[in-house]
Amino acid sequence: MSDTPNLASAGGKIMLVGLGPGSHDHLTARARAAIAEADTVIGYVTYIRLVADLLEGKEVIRKSMTEELDRAIEAFERARQGKKVALISSGDAGVYGMAGPTFEVLFQAGWTPDSGVEVEIIPGASALNTCAALVGAPLTHDFCAISLSDLLTPWPTIARRLDAVAYADFVVALYNPKSGRRTGQIVEARRLFLRHRRPDTPVAIVKSAYRPKQRIEFTTLEKMTDCDIGMLSTVLIGNSNTFIQHGLMVTPRGYRNKYDVESGATRHGEQAGRSLSTGLTGWRAGLHASGRSAAELAAEHRLPEDYIAALLAEPLDAAQADDETAEVEA
Numbered sequence: 001m002s003d004t005p006n007l008a009s010a011g012g013k014i015m016l017v018g019l020g021p022g023s024h025d026h027l028t029a030r031a032r033a034a035i036a037e038a039d040t041v042i043g044y045v046t047y048i049r050l051v052a053d054l055l056e057g058k059e060v061i062r063k064s065m066t067e068e069l070d071r072a073i074e075a076f077e078r079a080r081q082g083k084k085v086a087l088i089s090s091g092d093a094g095v096y097g098m099a100g101p102t103f104e105v106l107f108q109a110g111w112t113p114d115s116g117v118e119v120e121i122i123p124g125a126s127a128l129n130t131c132a133a134l135v136g137a138p139l140t141h142d143f144c145a146i147s148l149s150d151l152l153t154p155w156p157t158i159a160r161r162l163d164a165v166a167y168a169d170f171v172v173a174l175y176n177p178k179s180g181r182r183t184g185q186i187v188e189a190r191r192l193f194l195r196h197r198r199p200d201t202p203v204a205i206v207k208s209a210y211r212p213k214q215r216i217e218f219t220t221l222e223k224m225t226d227c228d229i230g231m232l233s234t235v236l237i238g239n240s241n242t243f244i245q246h247g248l249m250v251t252p253r254g255y256r257n258k259y260d261v262e263s264g265a266t267r268h269g270e271q272a273g274r275s276l277s278t279g280l281t282g283w284r285a286g287l288h289a290s291g292r293s294a295a296e297l298a299a300e301h302r303l304p305e306d307y308i309a310a311l312l313a314e315p316l317d318a319a320q321a322d323d324e325t326a327e328v329e330a
């Protein structure tokens with residue numbers, strides 16, 4: 001038996017529904033079924049409009065963009081009365097969406113998973129997936145998402161993250177890049193990126209992906225702030241290997257480091273299914289064999305000197321044992 005107080009009538013449920021980009025073709029079957037099964041649908045007015053044809057006979061609660069906590073509180077109140085509530089977000093509800101605020105409200109009210117209100121999170125394709133699909137294959141290597149909205153996050157935090165990922169050569173998807181009032185953040189993002197990245201780094205700007213006003217623009221880091229960017233845009237900034245060819249933005253996965261891409265042959269010194277010769281084990285062996293100082297190696301590899309010093313201080317055997325199992329690369 002649970003110690004948690006019963007907070008609800010039987011059968012109440014909150015469904016956090018990710019709608020995907022907004023076209024019905026990209027709405028998942030589970031998202032559609034969740035909306036069909038809901039008594040009440042709550043969401044930002046624009047998102048309600050995206051699924052207006054699925055809402056007949058339902059209670060519909062339209063909220064403004066800044067009323068996230070109100071949406072969650074209202075959903076919880078209805079679910080406690082035994083209602084099934086669909087709380088809708090564009091893209092994925094867990095990516096800058098309603099999932100986080102909803103759990104904050106629920107936990108604040110003493111909710112636990114066994115206290116009578118069920119919660120289901122229904123994933124949807126986030127803007128980074130859908131915008132990437134429209135421009136090619138920009139996210140095929142390490143990437144991250146950063147929101148430029150400073151409505152809830154202090155600018156120094158956002159700037160620190162921009163600086164770190166620009167330095168670390170991630171592909172980056174910028175959410176909430178610009179609005180009528182927030183026009184300076186994208187300018188600062190560009191300024192921070194240009195400290196670490198080439199001005200001709202490829203950039204794609206996708207506005208209203210999979211919606212009637214969809215617009216795609218390819219540009220460069222240097223010129224991106226001259227482009228049409230708004231509330232419904234996602235900005236994809238490539239890494240140092242990303243290129244644009246035949247109207248497609250592509251980030252290589254790294255196969256050229258190991259294979260001759262034309263013939264498929266493995267390059268000299270590399271082994272199929274094993275870490276690169278400059279992977280962890282090979283690289284560590286190289287550090288030891290170099291006879292150079294931790295400071296010199298740290299500068300060359302742009303890594304902290306104390307990290308390199310710690311590696312040099314450890315014997316190599318343990319690291320070599322880690323590489324015994326061959327990996328399969330998908």
Ligand SMILES: C[S@@+](CC[C@H](N)C(=O)[O-])C[C@H]1O[C@@H](n2cnc3c(N)ncnc32)[C@H](O)[C@@H]1O
Pocket residue numbers: 021022089090091092093094095096097125126127128131174175176177206207208209210211230231232233234235
């Ligand atoms: C509050 S966030 C919501 C993100 C959403 N939960 C997701 O997973 O995509 C709003 C931002 O998502 C991005 N976005 C959402 N839908 C988009 C679309 N159809 N096309 C381009 N960007 C979109 C834009 O950067 C926009 O400023």
